[in-house]
Amino acid sequence: MKAQSYWYRYLLAVGLMGAIANLCLGQGIDADVEPGASSPKEIQIPTVQLNPTTPSSPTPVSSPVTIARRISNEPADVAAMNQHDNSAGTGADRAVPTAHGNKGGATPQTENLPLDKASLLQIRKQQLGKPEFRGAWVTRFDWVSPNAEQMRSKIVQIMDLAKAAGLNAVVFQVRADASTFYPSELEPWSHLIGGRDPGFDPVQFAIDEAHKRGLEFHAYINAMPCSEKKEGPSDPRHIWFRHCTAQSNPNWLVYEGGKPAEFKEYWWLNPNLPEVQTYVRMVVLDFATRYNVDGIHYDRIRFPGPKVSDDPWSLARFRNGANPKSLNYNEWQCENITKMLCDIYGAVIAVKPNIKFTAAVWGIHDKTRMPQGNDRAIGYSWTSSGLQDYHQDSIGWTKRGCIDALIPMIYWEMGDKKPDYDELLAYFVQNAANDRHIYGGQKVFNDVEMLRQAVATQLVGGKGTCPFTLMRVHEKGLIGFYRSAIFPDDVPTPPMPWKTQPSKAVVLVTVKDQKGMPVLDAYVKTPGRSDVWLSSADGFCAILDAEPGSNVTVTAEKDGVGRGVSESFNAIPGKPARVTVVLK
Structure with missing residues (x-):
């Protein structure tokens, strides 16, 4: 309950409760390796003569851009893999064969x-x-x-x-x-x-x-x-200052060796x-x-x-x-x-x-x-x-x-x-x-x-x-x-x-306790399946592959909080169903 109360207060503080209610709960170069930043010069658009049946030579670009870019913090394996760059743009006549077997x-x-x-x-x-x-x-x-x-x-x-x-x-x-x-x-x-x-x-x-x-x-x-x-x-509105400091509990950053990585x-x-x-x-x-x-x-x-x-x-x-x-x-x-x-x-x-x-x-x-x-x-x-x-x-x-x-x-x-x-x-x-x-x-x-x-x-x-x-x-x-x-x-x-023609139904579940507070890590289940879905910090979870049917129910339970069953609903492909389960 303490963790749930924390998250509820956080959502209120940043003004998201209404958005959740309306949108989620149904109430109403990674490119991983990226270049260093630089200021590109004005782009010159080439004029291309289209001839699908007889591809022409590459159309030259007037005043070509020569933007100096580098790969920042490129992983060692990526650098090794790219030793043979083959990076020249136009003018190549043949591709490079495979190292094993000399194939295409x-x-x-x-x-x-x-x-x-x-x-x-x-x-x-x-x-x-x-x-x-x-x-x-x-x-x-x-x-x-x-x-x-x-x-x-x-x-x-x-x-x-x-x-x-x-x-x-x-x-x-x-x-x-x-x-x-x-x-x-x-x-x-x-x-x-x-x-x-x-x-x-x-x-x-x-x-x-x-x-x-x-x-x-x-x-x-x-x-x-x-x-x-x-x-x-530097912006004090950034989540860093609320959730990524030494005082943050939990700290939202990944850890390694017992401290932020x-x-x-x-x-x-x-x-x-x-x-x-x-x-x-x-x-x-x-x-x-x-x-x-x-x-x-x-x-x-x-x-x-x-x-x-x-x-x-x-x-x-x-x-x-x-x-x-x-x-x-x-x-x-x-x-x-x-x-x-x-x-x-x-x-x-x-x-x-x-x-x-x-x-x-x-x-x-x-x-x-x-x-x-x-x-x-x-x-x-x-x-x-x-x-x-x-x-x-x-x-x-x-x-x-x-x-x-x-x-x-x-x-x-x-x-x-x-x-x-x-x-x-x-x-x-x-x-x-x-x-x-x-x-x-x-x-x-x-x-x-x-x-x-x-x-x-x-x-x-x-x-x-x-x-x-x-x-x-x-x-x-x-x-x-x-x-x-x-x-x-x-x-x-x-x-x-x-x-456009889905065969499975989507069910959006919200799990709450008797006081209306979201329940975290409740086990959510549907009849006839062994799969378990976990509710998130706001009590939400999405089932993306529910079998279509009428009078369907969803159950949820968590030790120390209780168990509950949703009202029955129709699971219809293309029409996500929103249900609430209250644990008692």
């Missing part, structure tokens, strides 16, 4: 691919004309500025570039580190934008500019970073804590409710490393009733991220059912299921992977239905040593459940390699591509090549029938 690719579908550009172009022509996700990441470093007019200009130029490249979607960053690039009552303006209202809503402006050009707008949100400043944020690109929030899970859900729900976006895109949706978090609050939950599946600690940490994503998905689709959820995830999901060995011509044993090193079970998210598409950050080419883009993408395609889409997240290489990866993506069953970043495509002079060779026709993004 590393999968049965791609091993016989030709290496010359002309032959790859002919294969690509045969793949055109059907829906495909043609996106690109746009980071905060590409457009944010304290100068309002510069921001407007950059946004317009970026959307012009996206259209010129033949894209049909932009993955556009709107939030970085618990601060925003849009007006919010929950979080302060980012210091990158000057820490104040710029006099207009930059994100609404970007959405409007994208939609004017027929581009889907996927709002790119850094989920778990708390602050990108080593000294911490060392600063690594960011100070990181701890998804093991129900308070953090609920807070992130409120932020995403607030944004999705207020903006007409096509998608929500998570980045940094993971822990910062394999040894976190050993904080006392996480350990207490793990040992005292918040582990109904009897998982080991690392599995339990993975489950906490998945649970948070399930709750966000359910809360958002109840008010905006068509929003698509995507995530930038580690490019190697589980290295133990890849070819083994430390010989980099054949094996992956030397690499890091999402499951083992970042407690990120992205494939598990597809099984639970809390994500619509994964964008694994496969920032490696298809040739030379491991990792291989096509082999890793094929793993995600083969293991994703419920027909969820896989889009290849790419590093920007030269023209022939980007063409080969586009071809390979379709051959292994991927539904599209997303290079990191649109500005890097431009900087390497590839905008014209994209339009003339890779995306010469206009197609929509691929359909998601589980959203």
